[in-house]
Amino acid sequence: MTSTVEAQAVQRRHAEDEFAAELAALAAGDDRPRPPGWLLSPAAVVTYLLGGTAADGTVIIPKYVGSRRLMEVAVATLATDRALLLLGVPGTAKTWVSEHLAAAVSGDSTLLVQGTAGTPEEAIRYGWNYARLLSEGPSRAALVPSPVLRAMADGRIARIEELTRVPSDVQDSLITVLSEKTLPVPELGEEVQARKGFNVIATANDRDRGVNELSSALRRRFNTVVLPVPAGVEEEVDIVSRRVAALGKALELPELPPAVDEIRRVVTVFRELRNGATEDGRTKLKSPSGTLSTAEAISVVTNGLALAAHFGDGLLRPSDVAAGIVGAVVKDPVSDQVVWQEYLETVIREREGWRDFYRAARRGE
Template identity: 65%
Template sequence: MSQVLRGHAEDLYALELEELKKQDSGKLPANWTLSPQSVVTYLVGGKLKNGFEVTPKYIGNRRLMEIAVATLTTDRALLLYGLPGTAKSWVSEHLAAAISGNSGLIIQGTAGTSEESIRYGWNYARLLAEGPSEKALVETPVMRAMKEGKIVRIEELTRIGADVQDTLITILSEKSLPVPELNIEVQAVRGFNVIATANNRDKGVNDLSSALKRRFNTVILPVPDNIDEEIDIVRRRVESFEKVMEVPAEKPALQEIRRIVTIFRELRSGLTLDGKTKIKSPSGTLSTAEAISVVNNGMAMAGYFGDGRLTAEDLAAGITGAIIKDPVQDQVIWQEYLETVVKTREDWKDIYRACKQ
């Protein structure tokens, strides 16, 4: 695992999952590795009876995670919905890891995702040689999840064409997958369910049909409620990145993370934190995920092209790149923000100079 760039959640947090399993006294739904209460503890963190600390994977409203987990105990699928960068994929992965012990049953939704990617495909060499048979059938993650009673993840559901999306209706309502070529059907084993994610920025790309919407329970993941919550998320994810990538840099000072998060929150909301100055918002989402990326990039700059200590100069290029998506409109907005907000803050002179350069 030391050479793997990013391990699966069930591998990275194997110790926590094992400890939760040992301490779990709740009722387990069929084919779940943990009880619903323990799954929520795994997601939001907490201290077990023996003193073992479970790190939080999702920092936010605990009730949202309880709703998500409760949904997966029923016959309804779960749709995680929200702005880009609000941890939908992250939560989806950890839910699958905690419930099924396998977060790798996944379909990435794109405009080119076909019906065969969801239902099943064929080994055409074998099909031509032997004709239709179960040996010639190529199982998709959905079919495997149905057979094994596990969670399957579908990323960016609204990126998939509407006609392909509707392939899911029979699977979600009847819990079966017909294979008419072989005159058989695959029936879902208890424990099977679907977690899908969708961005509200993609609204209108391929809207879900009303028939498909009815088969999902939607949980909207919001941006972090307050600045301290967002800072904590960025800090934890950056520390995780530092361990995996072994960047030769010091841990970033909390002050630098606070400044990045402040910039992103103010530009995102169109108002300074003190509520005194209105500002224009750029075209990008400026999500928490992008803030994490900016700090990670700054650490790489500091570690390989600096003295190992994260400074404003290391962060400047990342900040500018994250904010300026439209080279004309966003450039004007960013310059106005630098002059009217950043320049006026006494302890922000270094970041003002670095970004101007």
């Protein structure tokens, strides 16, 4: 059990720990039907995600800024026998939503499989403690359950990150789990049946390299919810502002005055280069090789805050974010540098109020 002192020393707490008070307040005042094994009703889960007020007046801060209907579809899916696939380009909050969904539904977001090209079947099924296996033979004590198997046994949510990076034959080991809600253990001559409350949330980015398409049999077991990039500048500025404030607090950065203007500057640059056109639509632009996601914008602003707090005058200025933007844009030193230079000279240089940023960005090249 983690002590209070140890919890305070953790750099990033799990969602169910960070927002325990909100979850408790929602549960206490939740009088709507709850699916078997759920800690909250689907309506309360959506309130937890999108923000609102609990019955006792506790303010629930938004975890996701976007379409309510998308979150309702995602939550409703978890209340059925189908698993949930969150699909989207990098930086669309797939992992963030996945974690908070698991925290709100089952109170545990830690049953996680990180998908990579080297993810083995044992990460989804089970492995063995080979010392015990050799000395005792196959037994329950020698079996090492995967996060998915533990979620089945406890009636909780299992999370699989970057499912399309997992080799196809390993992906397909999920089919029996999702269709039959059981996992055979032939070495022991038995099976593990999922308790009520079990389900799987997977995330995937189909634009990334190293993608292994899901088989049609596996895809049928998922209901897919596509998380879009923020629709407008102000929505993205709001998302970045909220996440930067939360990160700054978690990292214990010195508190700085609001920096909405610089956040809007970062978001504008990212959106224009990502979309291949200026916000007014008058100038077509070349796009760099990187994704320039909202997550990267959050990282650039957070790094800028650290620079301003520790090496500046306590105000976030164009020079604090310029180097981070250049680093985010120029991933390929040849082709991306050309894209950035053209954007800098044809758009930024002529934009009113951006002269300081232009100079700082030129120095950061």
